[in-house]
Amino acid sequence: MKLDQIETPALVVDEKAFKANLVSMQKLLEGRTLKLRPHYKSNKCAAIAHMQMACGAIGITCAKLSEAEDLADSGIEDILIANQIVDPDKIVRAALLAKKCRLTVCVDSAENARALSAAAISAGADIRCYVEYDIGMRRCGVETEEEFLELAGLVESLPCLEFAGIQAYAGHVSHMASEAERRSYTEANRRKILHLKEELEAKGFRDLAVSGGSTGTSIIKAEEGLYTELQAGSYIFLAATYGGLEKLPFVNSLYVLATVVSRREGVVILDAGVKSMGMDQGDPRILTMDGRTVTGRIEVNEEHLKLYDPAVEGGPVGLELEPGERVLIIPGHCCSTINLYDKLYMFSDGQVTDRLQITARGCSR
C-alpha cells in the first residue's frame, strides 16, 4: 500500500528518519555515564519500547501505572514510573507489578513511602524508589537537601523498599530554544544535584541512579557526566516544537497524514483538527507530499485545519493545494498527538512498511 492510500487523518512515521534517531541517540550515549531510559509517554507503543531496548536502552520510563502495566505485559523487565503513586488501590497494583518486573517509582513524602512499603510487604515484592528532587519545576519532589536526605534514609530503612537514586527532572528547561540558556540552567542544577550526591555518598549510599533529562537536554546531559539515566522520549519523533531547538542530532519522523476537503478563495481546509493533533505545544507545520513546506497562517478547529493563503493575506506565494490532495502535518507535540491514535503506520519511500498498535493510548491512570 502506498502512503497516500491510508485513510486520513492517520499517524504516519518515516521509518528511515525514525531509525536514524534511534542510532543518533545510541551514538550520542556511546561510552558515556549516561544511559538511555526512554520515556514511554512519547510513543505509548510496546513495539517501539522493544526497539529502544534493542538499541541499548537499560529500561523504560513511563508516567503512569497503567503505562507500566502495559510495558510489563509486553515483556519489558525494567520500568521506572517517574511519578508518585498515591492512590491506595494503585499502590497495591504497583506492588503486584513489582513481582513481574524490576519496578522503580518516585516518592516525595514519608507517608507515601510507608504506604508503598506496606503494600510491598503484603505482596511479597521489592520496590525500588527514586526520591524526587525539585530542581526548579515546582511540580512534585522535595525542595531541600535536608528533606531529601531524611526521606532517602526513611525509604532505605523501610522493609521491601530500596532507595535507588535521585529523580530530578527540569521539564521547563527542555523547551528553551537557545542551547546557551538550556546549558546555563542545566549547570546550576548540576551543581545542586552533585552536592546532594556527595552528601548521600557520605552517608554510605553507593551506585545511585541520577535520572531525568529529556530530548532537549540530551547532549548537555551526555557531556556533563552526572546523570546516569536519560528519560528522553520525543527524540524518536521530534515534532514541530522540538524541531525548533538548536543543535539536536535528531530529525522529524512523525506526521499526521491529512486530506484537503475543501478549498475556497484564500482558504484551504484539511480534515484534521485538535482531535487529531496535540496543540499543547504550539502550531503544526504543513508539508506537501513531496516535502515542500506550505506557508500560511494556520487555524486549528475541532476536526478541521484552516490554512490561509499567504498570497491573499499579502504573502509572496499562493497555496497550490486542491481538494482530495494529501498533505503531511508535523504536529506541534508528539506526546499528546500519539495519545489520540490507536495505531501508527511506518512508511519508507512512499510505501507503508508496518502498522504498530499504540498499546498504551489513553493510559492516563
Added chain:
Amino acid sequence: MKLDQIETPALVVDEKAFKANLVSMQKLLEGRTLKLRPHYKSNKCAAIAHMQMACGAIGITCAKLSEAEDLADSGIEDILIANQIVDPDKIVRAALLAKKCRLTVCVDSAENARALSAAAISAGADIRCYVEYDIGMRRCGVETEEEFLELAGLVESLPCLEFAGIQAYAGHVSHMASEAERRSYTEANRRKILHLKEELEAKGFRDLAVSGGSTGTSIIKAEEGLYTELQAGSYIFLAATYGGLEKLPFVNSLYVLATVVSRREGVVILDAGVKSMGMDQGDPRILTMDGRTVTGRIEVNEEHLKLYDPAVEGGPVGLELEPGERVLIIPGHCCSTINLYDKLYMFSDGQVTDRLQITARGCSR
C-alpha cells in the same frame, strides 16, 4: 461503588444534571419548527445517542464518516454527516452506509456531488445532500447565493442524490459570551438564509431542511423559527466554556475525577493533564467533592495539573486539598475531553450508576 472509588483520572457524568439537560432541550423545542438533531462529536457514545432519540431527536448529526458508521452500527437510522466526504474510498463507504440508514452528507462542490452520485449508483443507494452555505465561518461551504442555487440544482439532477436542505453553521457565533452579540450575528445570518430559502422555493424546492446551530445559539434558533434542525451537542454536558454563556437553560454534568498526588508550599498537584482534558477552549474549573469551587491559578502539564495556592500568591484563602484527596474538574471543552476516554461513568448522589462505552472515541476518519 462510590464515585470516589473510581480510579483516576476518569470521566464522570452527574446523571441528574445530564437528564435535566435532556429534558430542558426537549422543553425548549416543544411545539417549535426546530427539531433536535444532536451532534455526536460531543459524546461519541452510542448509548447517549439512543437516549437523545428517546427524548425526541429526529436523527443524529456527526462530523466524520467513521462516527456515522458507529452510529448506524448501533441502530441509529437517520444520520447527518455535517461535513464534506471527499476521499474516493470514503465516498464509496458512504454509499454503502446509505443502504443501512437514511444518510445525509454535506456538499460544497460540483465535483464532489458528481463523485457521490457515481458511488451511490454503483452501490444502489440513495444519498441525501445538504448544500453547505458559508455564513461567516469561512470554513467549508459555498459563499454566494448564486453558487448555492447552481449546486442545489446540480445535486437534484444527479442520479441517486436528493437535494434535501441547507447546512448553515456559524461555529464562531456559538461561543460569544454575550447573548446580545449572539443574537445580532444570528439575525444577520437569518436574513441571508431566509432569502436563499425563498429563492429555492421559487425554483420549486419544498420541505427543505435548514440545519445548523449549536448549544450556544439554541434558544435563539428555537425562537426565530427558520431552522428546522438544531445540531447542538454540548448541551448534555455543558463544560466550563459553555458554562460561562448567558441564559442557557443547561447545567454542567461532566467532570474529570482526579486525585491530588502531591502538595507543597503554594502548589497542589493533580494527576490529570492535557492527556485527560481538552484544553482547546480554555482552562478547566476545579471543585471539591462536596461542590465547593477551588480558586487558584491553574497550569496544565501533560499528565499533571498544578494549582497555585491563592493565599501564597496574595489571594484571600488557601487551598485545603491534601494528597490522596479526590477533586472534580470541569473541563474547558466537553467534545475534545470525551475523545480522550474509552468510557464514562454515570453517578448519582455519590454512587456510580452506570458505565458507558465511548464507542466512537478516536473516530476522526
